[in-house]
Amino acid sequence: MSSEASETYGDPQTRTRILDAAWRLVEETGAEFKLADVASRAGVSRQALYLHFGDRSGLLVALVDHIDKSLGSESLRAEVFGAPTGVESLRRWVETMSWYSAKIDAVTRVLETAQYRDEAMTAAYRNRMDRRQGLLRAIIDRIAGEGGLAEGWTQEEAAQLAYAVTLPSSWRELTRELGWTAEEYADRIWKVLERALVSRVG
């Protein structure tokens, strides 16, 4: 259960091949992807997965990290924080998040369903969500610092609300099920957040 899968086992190239294969397979088949399929697609033995990642959860945890690195989530973060104002920063965040969600939705869904499987999974998922909350908190703090936070909210409450409103499940429901485009999502959710959390100027 949730073996740590020693940080450094094997050839990094093999590891990457496995992760890429897993990624594609998750995109195609969702949460029911099989390790045997990942292995065969990556051109390695099923056993190799266990050697590299310990178990299914270990693979998923590594996959999330792999994807973040592949999509350059760091630079996205920088772009959001590079906004001239806190309010603009929040708007950019919503926009960026919408774009990003579209790319990782399949994997996110798997993560969500596996979220309670074991300790390692839970930790990995919470960690991810905690980082997101922290980011939003920083943005809200900046808005508050600039006097832009609507009255009636503490900074913590505002950040948590922004976080809850922009959860992946909500993004998925609005775009995948109700047919909103990523752009419509960004525009409308932004409008909600602006009206609810940002003080009216003038």
Next chain:
Amino acid sequence: MSSEASETYGDPQTRTRILDAAWRLVEETGAEFKLADVASRAGVSRQALYLHFGDRSGLLVALVDHIDKSLGSESLRAEVFGAPTGVESLRRWVETMSWYSAKIDAVTRVLETAQYRDEAMTAAYRNRMDRRQGLLRAIIDRIAGEGGLAEGWTQEEAAQLAYAVTLPSSWRELTRELGWTAEEYADRIWKVLERALVSRVG
């Protein structure tokens, strides 16, 4: 897969015993509950579950229905619609939903994770969500009819936003993970919806 489990098999009492056992077990153990455990807790054979519900998905679908009936979701609906105004109706809906979510969260979570398992599951889940959307749409229409809908939204958009903001996953995150009480949830989410969707009077 997703056998229909003939609408009327066996003793209704047995059926109820099984569903109650399943309910409690889901509350305790979450999505990984085992059919064998449900059976033994209900005091019936494992086979009985298959005779009554066809398969795991069939049991889940029946469980949701069973719970709705047990909690008298019909009367709740009536209370929400009995509000004097559309805006008050929406406020009551949020409040009621918060209370209701607390009772069925465990089952909802199982539903969510099982949502893509097969056709029957998907249909049952979507059906549930569609009803909720319909309800919100009716409330929003009433608000619009009373001239209370904020400008910038179509009625459909407003209803879908209200729906997305009040998704179970969001409720869970805010209460279970971030520690909000059901009341705080209702108050704050209502405030968000009001500011975002309801036109300012005067």
Next chain:
DNA sequence: GGCCTCACTTGACATGCTGTCAATCTACCA
């Protein structure tokens, strides 16, 4: 060249749960 180690393969196997089947049991009813 001999040797060792790392990276990985191979094949077998235990485990655990779902779903299916056929045979059997037991009231209750006609």
Next chain:
DNA sequence: TGGTAGATTGACAGCATGTCAAGTGAGGCC
């Protein structure tokens, strides 16, 4: 006496995960 609905029993197939032990093969080291 017979039949039938409701359920039990036990066996079994299928399938995925995870574990184990032995083997292969390429490089590096002395």
